Amino acid sequence: MLNAIWAVMILVAVLYGAFTGRMGDITNAALDSAGEAISLCITMAGVVALWMGLMEIASKAGLIQKLTRWISPFLTFMFPKIPKGHPAREYIATNIIANVLGLGWACTPAGLKAMEALARLEAERGNPEYLPEKPDPSAGKAKVTGAAGGTGSDAGSRRASAEMCTFLILNISSLQLIPVNMIAYRSQYGSSDPTAIIVPAIVATLISTLTAIVYCKGKDRGGIRS
Amino acid sequence: MKALGNLSGIVIPLLIFFIVGYGYVSKVKVYETFLKGARDGLKIVADIVPTLIGLLVAVGMLRASGFFDMLGGFLGPVTEAAGLPAQLMPLLVVKLFSSSAATGLVLDIFRTSGPDSYAGLLTSILMSCTETVFYTMSVYFLAAKVTKTRYTLTGALLATAAGTVASVFLARMMV
Structure with missing residues (x-):
């Protein structure tokens, strides 16, 4: 994805610059921006290191694990059909807490584990799309028609479970409370009050997340009826 | 709306106090x-240095070519009625696909308008309340080998839209 975006930006810039006769400006911009990226990283390094240091303390002190337990009622509300002890719950909790605290590096691995666990949950529920098939890429297609008797479909057309949809929509609605990176960028570009956006950002995040919750709950209910 | 800013100012000190205090009391x-x-944390930043160089250069070149001005001239009258400065339009679109490419555009807005301008505040809030829709979906669904994503995209876009509208209101209250 980024390959296409990056290439288009560079190519359009040079073509359009040739058209408007601004090649000199583009040269300067390219060189200045490269230097600017480094000075930005120096500011960011300080803020990110500070945040990660604090989070390491929070994690060692058991604060993050405690938070994960606190959101259990929320998980039960959002994912009522995941059994209590199922690993999917744990991964989802870790992912959500890491998101809330802005620990980008810790979100994705837990999130991917959560998706795998949700896929296993579907298999445990007997959803034919998720039942493990012996991986046999060469003859797979031919065998499915004979063995599954036409009811099962191959792994290529798995439908997302309701839990997966809810989990992803929640994730994309953004859960991060303190926008650490934005604060760092703002301070680098001379904001008189880099942290002024914290409360507005929390309010906006709550609104987008609430929208996500209402939508998912609505869909869940609709799903049961139909 | 000074109160929002003041309240924001105490969040970080309180958080640091709480975490260090809690850690110390728990004998960490x-x-x-x-x-x-x-x-x-330093390692994480070191990893993103090349990304930032690549993207800031691309965005810087694009702006120097006059492309953004041209785009703004086209879109400005339409979007400004909705409280969205034309500068933000490329950001809104790119953000759906890649958060690092979006970061390049964010920094460009900060440099040209300043982080405390209306456009700067709106950008700050907007980037804090939404995530990269298509990237997250493709990575996560790949892990579960799911191809039919059902209502995920609708829900994600709805949440993003709600966050965008909220950001416009909040940023207006701040200036």
Whole structure:
């Protein structure tokens, strides 16, 4: 994805610059921006290191694990059909807490584990799309028609479970409370009050997340009826 | 709306106080632990240096070519009625696909308009309340080998739209 975006930006810039006769400006911009990226990283390094240091303390002190337990009622509300002890719950909790605290590096691995666990949950529920098939890429297609008797479909057309949809929509609605990176960028570009956006950002995040919750709950209910 | 800013100002000190205090009371070696985390943080930043160079150069070139001005001239009259400065339009679109490419555009807005301008505040809030829709979906669904994503995209776009509208209101209250 980024390959296409990056290439288009560079190519359009040079073509359009040739058209408007601004090649000199583009040269300067390219060189200045490269230097600017480094000075930005120096500011960011300080803020990110500070945040990660604090989070390491929070994690060692058991604060993050405690938070994960606190959101259990929320998980039960959002994912009522995941059994209590199922690993999917744990991964989802870790992912959500890491998101809330802005620990980008810790979100994705837990999130991917959560998706795998949700896929296993579907298999445990007997959803034919998720039942493990012996991986046999060469003859797979031919065998499915004979063995599954036409009811099962191959792994290529798995439908997302309701839990997966809810989990992803929640994730994309953004859960991060303190926008650490934005604060760092703002301070680098001379904001008189880099942290002024914290409360507005929390309010906006709550609104987008609430929208996500209402939508998912609505869909869940609709799903049961139909 | 000074109150929003003032309240924001105390969040970080309180958080630091709470975490360090809690850690100390729970007998964590707070300082050594902090150093370990900070070291990890530096590694994370070191990893994104090349990304930032690549993207800031691309966005810088694009702006110098006059492309953004042209785009703004086209879109400005339409979007400004909705409280969205034309500068933000490329950001809104790119953000759906890649958060690092979006970061390049964010920094460009900060440089040209300043982080405390209306456009700067709106950008700050907007980037804090939404995530990269298509990237997250493709990575996560790949892990579960799911191809039919059902209502995920609708829900994600709805949440993003709600966050955008909220950001416009909040940023207006701040200036």
